[in-house]
Amino acid sequence: MTNLLKSIRHNGKAVAGLVIMLVFLVMALVPNLIVSGNPATDTKAVSLGMSSKHWLGTTAFGQDIWLQVVHGARPALLIAIISGLLATVLSVLIGVGAAYLGGVWDDALNLFTDVVLVLPTLPLVIVIAGYFSQHSISVMIVVLVVTGWSYGARQLRSQALSLRNRDFLEAARVRGERSSYIIIFELLPNMTSLIVANFLGAALYSLLTASTLEFIGLGDTSSYDWGTMLYWAENNSALQTGAYVWAAAPGLCIALLAAGFALLNNAFDEISNPALRPVRRLRVATS
Amino acid sequence: MRFLLRRLGFFVLTLWAALTINFAIPRMLPGSPVDALIAKFHGRLTGAPLQAMEAELGFNNHQSMLDQYGLYLKNCATLHFGVSSSQFPASVDSIVGAAIPWTLALVGVTTVLAFLLGTALGAVAAWKRGGKLDSILPPLFVIGTGLPYFWIGIMLIMFFADINPWLPSAFGSDSDVVQGWNGAFIQSVLLHAILPAASLLITSIGGWVLTMRNTMVTTLAEDYIRMARAKGLPSWRIMLDYAARNSILPNVTGFAMSMGFVVSGAVAVEYVFSYPGVGYQMVQAVDNEDFPVMQCLFLVITVAVLVSVLISDIATAILDPRTRSAR
Numbered sequence: 001m002t003n004l005l006k007s008i009r010h011n012g013k014a015v016a017g018l019v020i021m022l023v024f025l026v027m028a029l030v031p032n033l034i035v036s037g038n039p040a041t042d043t044k045a046v047s048l049g050m051s052s053k054h055w056l057g058t059t060a061f062g063q064d065i066w067l068q069v070v071h072g073a074r075p076a077l078l079i080a081i082i083s084g085l086l087a088t089v090l091s092v093l094i095g096v097g098a099a100y101l102g103g104v105w106d107d108a109l110n111l112f113t114d115v116v117l118v119l120p121t122l123p124l125v126i127v128i129a130g131y132f133s134q135h136s137i138s139v140m141i142v143v144l145v146v147t148g149w150s151y152g153a154r155q156l157r158s159q160a161l162s163l164r165n166r167d168f169l170e171a172a173r174v175r176g177e178r179s180s181y182i183i184i185f186e187l188l189p190n191m192t193s194l195i196v197a198n199f200l201g202a203a204l205y206s207l208l209t210a211s212t213l214e215f216i217g218l219g220d221t222s223s224y225d226w227g228t229m230l231y232w233a234e235n236n237s238a239l240q241t242g243a244y245v246w247a248a249a250p251g252l253c254i255a256l257l258a259a260g261f262a263l264l265n266n267a268f269d270e271i272s273n274p275a276l277r278p279v280r281r282l283r284v285a286t287s
Numbered sequence: 288m289r290f291l292l293r294r295l296g297f298f299v300l301t302l303w304a305a306l307t308i309n310f311a312i313p314r315m316l317p318g319s320p321v322d323a324l325i326a327k328f329h330g331r332l333t334g335a336p337l338q339a340m341e342a343e344l345g346f347n348n349h350q351s352m353l354d355q356y357g358l359y360l361k362n363c364a365t366l367h368f369g370v371s372s373s374q375f376p377a378s379v380d381s382i383v384g385a386a387i388p389w390t391l392a393l394v395g396v397t398t399v400l401a402f403l404l405g406t407a408l409g410a411v412a413a414w415k416r417g418g419k420l421d422s423i424l425p426p427l428f429v430i431g432t433g434l435p436y437f438w439i440g441i442m443l444i445m446f447f448a449d450i451n452p453w454l455p456s457a458f459g460s461d462s463d464v465v466q467g468w469n470g471a472f473i474q475s476v477l478l479h480a481i482l483p484a485a486s487l488l489i490t491s492i493g494g495w496v497l498t499m500r501n502t503m504v505t506t507l508a509e510d511y512i513r514m515a516r517a518k519g520l521p522s523w524r525i526m527l528d529y530a531a532r533n534s535i536l537p538n539v540t541g542f543a544m545s546m547g548f549v550v551s552g553a554v555a556v557e558y559v560f561s562y563p564g565v566g567y568q569m570v571q572a573v574d575n576e577d578f579p580v581m582q583c584l585f586l587v588i589t590v591a592v593l594v595s596v597l598i599s600d601i602a603t604a605i606l607d608p609r610t611r612s613a614r
Binding site for chain 1: 297300301304305308309312313426429430432433434435436437438441442444445449450456550551552554555558559566569570572573574576578581582584585588589592593596
């Protein structure tokens with residue numbers, strides 16, 4: 001654990017990703033610490049530019065954009081983290097299950113994973129979401145989990161396969177431990193970094209897909225998600241009327257949060273795969 | 288041969304899965320296409336016309352589920368997709384058929400460009416590991432892969448169409464030019480394609496660069512590279528013939544995976560640019576609750592992705608002798 005913390009501290013990408021995450025976490029947990037007011041309130045001042053009263057101006061409905069941007073962090077993180085977690089649980093169950101059970105089970109689960117993997121996700125997500133008449137956060141999460149687990153399952157399966165015949169697992173089996181004990185206490189702890197990386201990847205996928213769905217009007221249009229903000233900006237011709245901040249700010253937040261997930265994911269990749277770490281030799285030579 | 292047969296089997300199985308999902312989803316969820324249609328006609332649709340419509344949509348209450356499924360598969364095989372419910376009585380085939388060439392050209396050209404550019408950049412970055420390019424590119428592209436496609440599109444419209452009115456921001460071509468093989472139309476199409484293509488390129492190129500760089504970094508540590516250096520081969524030959532050639536395989540197999548991502552991205556990008564392709568039509572169909580068009584578009588996109596997966600499998604078999612002997 002201390003080793004893990006140490007390698008995070010020495011990895012610039014991990015630090016940058018963590019700082020971004022922390023800022024958005026504060027926005028999501030205690031938005032009233034940063035702003036005060038209701039994002040739905042109509043201030044009667046329509047389409048204002050940036051000012052000291054309205055930092056990012058107001059929308060065509062007279063709502064404060066900065067207020068909406070801060071309040072948008074909570075649903076964004078909520079969707080990303082919950083669907084990321086659920087998708088990862090599904091990946092672990094199917095991927096590690098397939099590798100550990102082996103034989104016919106492995107063939108069947110692996111084939112199933114491959115089929116889900118190649119189906120184009122966004123069109124599938126749009127089709128599923130299109131049939132739901134109401135678009136709540138829970139519908140969104142279900143759709144994202146159903147389509148987002150397959151990549152992780154494949155990666156986890158191949159790592160579990162390579163671990164399956166190691167001596168320490170053999171020793172546990174000889175000791176007469178039950179399969180459930182071996183999987184939970186012996187196998188999974190050795191896959192922690194890959195599981196964490198998978199969670200980050202799944203969360204990133206969920207964030208981007210959810211934002212896209214909200215943007216094309218398949219989200220909860222009465223909420224203040226960043227994607228929904230963009231939907232209203234697009235529907236009110238924000239770009240054509242010069243309301244550039246309205247179209248830029250929510251997207252910038254999505255991009256920043258996504259960059260946070262992507263940076264952390266990449267950093268975990270480097271930590272778990274020593275071959276990708278920057279060459280130390282070169283650094284010594286230049287200093 | 289055996290490898291290809293297996294992949295062909297996988298192709299058929301996945302296609303069947305997609306067809307079945309397409310059949311099952313509307314029947315599992317509340318609110319059938321027929322309900323949407325009845326609501327559209329404000330309940331004035333009853334009796335024989337309603338039954339005709341239901342049959343046209345493949346929802347016949349007098350048939351068992353199995354019969355419906357059989358009929359559905361037969362209709363798909365004979366490319367009979369019925370009529371659109373929002374643009375009634377236009378046939379689904381004509382709507383979808385008109386959209387396919389636009390997407391095929393846009394996605395095809397950008398994917399090939401992203402593959403070539405990304406692989407080259409990744410190879411150079413790995414070759415000069417720790418150099419200027421290698422310290423700038425990978426972090427930039429890590430962030431780039433996290434950018435939402437549609438927002439890049441919005442930003443490009445903002446800078447290159449609204450603030451500086453240099454390029455068109457919507458539709459596939461100017462409405463006043465005649466469609467066909469004439470210079471004016473082709474020029475108009477190319478101009479309109481620049482911004483959507485750029486949004487796809489910016490977000491999709493990162494994957495190629497990172498995969499190529501990371502594989503080639505591993506390859507460069509191999510003994511045969513040191514051997515090539517010891518033989519005194521010119522460094523460009525080591526880079527291209529020894530390192531890059533042996534590292535390109537994951538990118539070729541990744542081609543299939545990335546098709547899915549690019550197609551997904553294209554759906555959002557086409558919507559932003561009102562580009563008359565498959566993705567734009569799909570969002571329109573969802574908005575209008577036009578389920579026949581929606582289903583057909585999902586199938587078309589899935590088949591396109593599956594075909595590209597098959598092509599990359601064949602390419603892998605040609606490039607990598609190990610797969611040919613694999614059982």
